[in-house]
Amino acid sequence: xxxxxxxTAVAFLLLVQSAVWAQHWTQINHDKSVSEKTAxxxxxxxxxxxSGCKAQMEFWGNQGVDxxxxxxxxxxxxxxxxxxxxxxxxxxxxxxxxxxKAICYIAGAFLLHTEIExxxxxxxxxxxxxxxxxxxxxxxxxxxxxxxxGWLAMGPVLKDLAEATWPEPPNAPGIxxxxxxxxxxxxIMRILEATxxxxxxxxxxxxxxxxxxxxxxxxxLDHNMMYVRWDLLGEPYVYxxxxxxxxxxxxRQPIFDNPFDKSNxxxx
Numbered sequence: 001x002x003x004x005x006x007x008t009a010v011a012f013l014l015l016v017q018s019a020v021w022a023q024h025w026t027q028i029n030h031d032k033s034v035s036e037k038t039a040x041x042x043x044x045x046x047x048x049x050x051s052g053c054k055a056q057m058e059f060w061g062n063q064g065v066d067x068x069x070x071x072x073x074x075x076x077x078x079x080x081x082x083x084x085x086x087x088x089x090x091x092x093x094x095x096x097x098x099x100x101k102a103i104c105y106i107a108g109a110f111l112l113h114t115e116i117e118x119x120x121x122x123x124x125x126x127x128x129x130x131x132x133x134x135x136x137x138x139x140x141x142x143x144x145x146x147x148x149x150g151w152l153a154m155g156p157v158l159k160d161l162a163e164a165t166w167p168e169p170p171n172a173p174g175i176x177x178x179x180x181x182x183x184x185x186x187x188i189m190r191i192l193e194a195t196x197x198x199x200x201x202x203x204x205x206x207x208x209x210x211x212x213x214x215x216x217x218x219x220x221l222d223h224n225m226m227y228v229r230w231d232l233l234g235e236p237y238v239y240x241x242x243x244x245x246x247x248x249x250x251x252r253q254p255i256f257d258n259p260f261d262k263s264n265x266x267x268x
Contacts, residue, residue, distance in 0.1 A: 024088065025053045025069035027061045039097040040065040043108025044227070045073065045130075046138075046154055052227030059230035063238060065101070068092055073107055078160035085111045086119065095121060101241050102127045105226070106136055107157075113167040124175055126241050131209050131216075132182035133202040134189045134259050135223040140199065141192040171212060176244040179206050179216035180233065183255045184264055186222045193260045204254040215240065217250035220267050232267055 029037065040063075042056050053069050060067045072084035094100060100123045104112055109129055116124070139162035142150040150158045169177070181204065189196055196202075203209065206216035217236060221229055236246045256264045 023071050025057055025067070025071075026092070027057060027067040029066060034093060034096045035098045037097055038065045038099040038101060039092075039094055040067050041094065041100065041102040041112070042067065042069045043102060043104045043112050044069060045105035045107035045109075046158070047105060047223050047227055048073070048108075049227065052224075055228040055230060059234050066097070068094070072111060074155055074157060076156060078110075078157050078164060081111060081157055082114045085115050089115060089119070089121075095119075095123065097123055100124045103130070103237065104128070105130045106132070106223075107139075107161055109169075110161060110164065110166060113169055116170050117167045121170075122172075124170065124172075126176045126178070126244070127170070128178045128180060128237055128240055129210070129213075130182065130223070130226050131179050131206075132223055133204055133209070134185045134196055135182060137196045137199050138186075138189060138192070138223075141189070141195040145192055145195050169210075169212065176240075177210065177213045178240045178246060179210055179213045180226070180236070181206055181209065181216055181218045181254075182223055182226060183218050183220050183259055184222040184225075184266070185260045186224055190260050190262065202259070204259075206252065215245040217246045217252060218255050219251075220255050220264060225266075229267075 040060055042060070044052065048071075056069060057067060068088075070085060070088040072088055073081050075081040075084055089095065100121060102112060102124065104127055112127075115121075139150075139158055143159050143162040147159070183204070185193070204218070206213065206218075209216070219226075219232065221232070226233070236250060239245075239247050258264075
């Protein structure tokens with residue numbers, strides 16, 4: 001019993017550490033008209049945090065694009081999150097930009113796909129998805145094993161996402177899609193390893209993850225690290241946005257045999 005309580009307490013701390021984060025983060029160049037500029041949408045998920053937004057803004061704020069990090073996920077329901085997303089797109093006139101590119105974390109991708117499904121974004125030219133066969137099972141695993149902890153940390157949206165039918169990703173021929181695939185499980189997913197594995201095989205083949213993607217690379221980071229390690233991710237992401245593919249030399253095959261192994265080395 002005490003062991004179970006201890007695990008629950010640890011899990012709560014791991015979840016809640018990223019549950020409180022800032023309002024919208026934006027950096028806009030007002031010296032050019034909207035139609036002459038590129039907008040970068042960074043769609044954070046449950047791992048979004050103030051430190052993560054700061055790291056994202058420090059890197060992308062120097063790349064010659066207007067940067068938008070909407071704070072729309074943690075609402076009373078997933079429907080309310082989607083409504084907040086649409087209001088954000090309208091408020092900042094994203095559809096009027098000459099070009100739009102996006103970086104999507106897991107839950108953030110749901111909100112962007114939902115928005116585009118009902119309000120097409122013809123100026124969207126590229127999306128880089130943060131993908132993780134382990135972390136993508138986190139909403140269901142948490143809801144199954146520790147629902148009250150999940151509700152305390154993330155509110156009702158976590159359960160909504162665990163039960164939701166995901167909208168189809170945008171498939172316009174002009175949109176280039178790349179994948180950055182996490183190869184290291186987070187602490188919370190190591191606690192929930194048995195539950196995650198019970199959901200079926202973990203397939204790290206990027207073509208199986210998203211057959212419509214034009215390129216992908218594997219990285220030995222966990223989900224939380226993907227928000228802050230722009231020393232590793234920045235150059236490949238910029239290269240993809242410019243060329244529609246990632247640089248040569250990045251691993252296209254999985255790095256670790258067991259993503260749950262805590263001894264897997266972390267890239268320096």
